[in-house]
Amino acid sequence: MRRSQALAFLLLAGCVPKMGNPASLIASERLIGVRGDPAEAGPGDTVQYTSLVASPSGTVDERTLSWSLCNLRKPVAENTPVSQACLTEDLPESAQGAQVSIQTPSAACVNFGPLAPPSSSGTLRPTDPDPTGGYYQPIRLDLGAQQAIFRERLHCDLAGASLLMSQEFRARYTVNQNPTLVSLSALVGDQPVLLDALPAGQRIRLVAVWSADSAETYPVFDSASQSLVDQREALWICWFATAGAFDDSTTGRGEDDPTAWSDNSWQSPAVAGEVSLWLVLHDSRGGVDFATYTMTVAP
């Protein structure tokens, strides 16, 4: 009873017609990024979280941001990263502020990891790992009427693997690190231009560079073949600006592409003035880095 093939085609095609403001345009105060340090934590570990809130007037130190751990498991049927209940239920607040520290629940690998919850009615299904083999503790963020979810990557054992395989996995596994943004440069045609002297009404090529060690290699357990498969992180950048228009809201490199930079075309506004620019760099294991720039558009 699979749903219409046509819908599957449409979903996969992802052909969302252009409408409304693109996500890259900051027209009002908006939470656009969260980074956890460390990027991967074990149960009981304390993680420092830093938020990035953008507004038309620049970065906002949003002290009213509310952080709540969500310990509700997602049903297999739900096609979202976390249970819809995490968004609709009242959750006790864990912290408040732009930068907070929260202790990862000791039962995180049971609730959201490979350890099946205890049950008197037989063995329960553990959470499926994501394509990178990862498990995540959801944290809900509330900023006025806005909601967001950050998923802290959990350091848990393997599920469904032999003892030998688990030992090999532990020996080879590299704990996730946040990627690092290094620089941003601008070009008009092939000519470099300074960020504080960008021409108005021009297509400008923005090039963001990340450190060479941002894309890490890590093993993933293939449960069907009962073997470890090495993968490399993909990285992508979400671009935000208070004016102008990007060709793509997101650009990046796949796991097979070792290039350590990504570029985007930005149509600068016709009117001179300062433009705030934010880059949020993601890796496929949940690591995040972000940077803020102020660009000046000259007449």
Added chain:
Amino acid sequence: MRARASLFALAMLATAPIRIVTAAERYETIVIAPPSEEAGEAGLPASELRQAPGAQGDAGKALENLPGVARPALGGGELVVWGATAEETRVVVDGMEIPALYHLGGLRSTVHTGFVRSLALVPGGYGADHGRGLGGLVRIASREPPVERYQGEADVDILDASFAAGAAVENGGGLLAAGRFGYLDRLLGDALSADTRRLSPLPRYHDFQGKLVLPLRDDERVEIIFLTSADSSAITSNNASPSSVADQAQDRSFSRLGIRYARVLPDGSGVSLIPFVGWDHTRRSQTAGLVQASESIDSTVLGLRGEFIALLSSRLTLTLGFDGLVTRSTAQRAGSATLPPREGDIVAFGQPISGGASGDAWSTGIANLAPYAWLEITRGRWRIRPSFRLDGDVISTNRSAPPNGVTPQVGTSRLSWSPAPRLTVEHQTRAWLREIMAMGLYHQAPAPADLSAVFGSPSLGVEHALHAVAGVDTDLGHGLSVQPTLFYRRMWGLVMRNPDPSPPLAHALVQDGVGRAYGAQVLLRFAPHPAVFGWVAYTLSRSERRYDSESSYRPLDQDQTHLLTAVGNTAFRGFVLGLRFRVATGMPRTPVIGSYLDTTTGQYQPIFGQQNSIRLPVFYALDLRIEKRFHRRSVEVVPYLEVLNLTNHANVEEFAYDEQFASRSNITGLPILAVAGLSIRF
């Protein structure tokens, strides 16, 4: 008794006489209407269906014009009958079950119309000789080879090229072959922009059917029948970010080889037997952002259908039969458990796909062995057909739990017996008025794909349905007939996703689904003149599903409350002009009532409201078909033009949302589209 025997001979040996009027008509009249015997079965001649606008001469495609058949989504090609999903409806060709009536995308049938003698859609309430499905039944009987010399036709249009040809051989035998080769992807692939090709996958398909008839003695023959079909389609994106990659590839093929033996005994009884073997293959791979999913299933099918018909008296006929199908499958699947989505999944167009990454490789054996008996009692104006089928289902898998280290895998196997009593009662009140009622129990084994210990559940059993149908056939004279029908279907034990956040191991799917479909349909057919015919089909229906633990139903994903199809054809001076007008309620969708940012990926995700509580706007379209027939000696040349969506109405096929799910817009279907073709018959 002998007269009755000849009727059975006709039915069993499929030796319907071919009415040869002209060389051109000779071929076309082979497609004849099957007798309308089942309640709710639309009595429309396949020749009329074939000329319906929008079908491009494909009788199977024209089934969409029948009452009770939902309008498929653009590119869907699914046959949704009386609120039953396509997977719940069975398609049988000469007694051999095939997995799909349509090629991918729904552009064409998998069996060429030139190979078809009769094609019948029974939406529900059919007799005990068929089973394994909760929904409707499509019965296709192959046509006979010509009794002398040869016949043939060749068709070309922008979608594909096809042929059907037959030749008589010595001793009264014959050979028949038909095939189709699709080239739409090759023809339009380079002409379309890269974006359009990404969004509109053009399927590639071909099929072939062959039949060899070998008469043995009088009233005894052997037929060798071969069917094969293959499809593939792919879409590829070149998104700037790995988080928004969207690729899909799909292959599907099947083959069937059967040897049919039939004999009419001297006392008028008859026996037929068709053992067959088949191979099915499906493979799909999808990438949506960082989420991947792939599935491959290869099946070997062994079937046996046998029937013995005994004429006990002039009023009593007994049929004893056996209908068996054994399917042995090997499957591999990897990736997300929610990709592709199932009926009942809540998804929004453009939604970033989320899901875990799991893997499984498993094999299944599903055997349905069903003896059946059928009694037909004729007494005065009454005709009563009680029948009984006993479905024995053996369901086995080689893995009862997900792979776990070095733990040895343990398989499961179980046998269940499901009685399927059925009853049809007909009363001929007047020569022009017949009432017919039918009801019965129906059962369906789970699909091999659902028996995975990781993605489904190896413990799934048989699903069940109760059909009840009541209708009236009236022949008002002057070519006018009316067929109103009421129907009700209740289903239980349906396979659905496990809604529990902490389901037991190997229970990603559960059999807690309950469904019902009910409604009324009416078919008004008119043929006041030999050159004029048409029909109006209207269906009012509701199809709903829910979990057993829930108190309220939700609409089926493909539910359409109102379906209206009006078709009119007229011929003059060698021209045939046809018009079709369709109206259909939009399919249900789940509203997006909010959104949130998934800061881990930087993508927005929707927050959903009540499931399937809104609908796509009403669909309507006017289609036109014009053909001209040129005769020269024994050759007929028929160029035709079909104009779909003549009014260029922007029908909404899906809702789309912006990146932040803050605003909604419509994705519209086909604009006005002309399809030209040429048919040569000899």
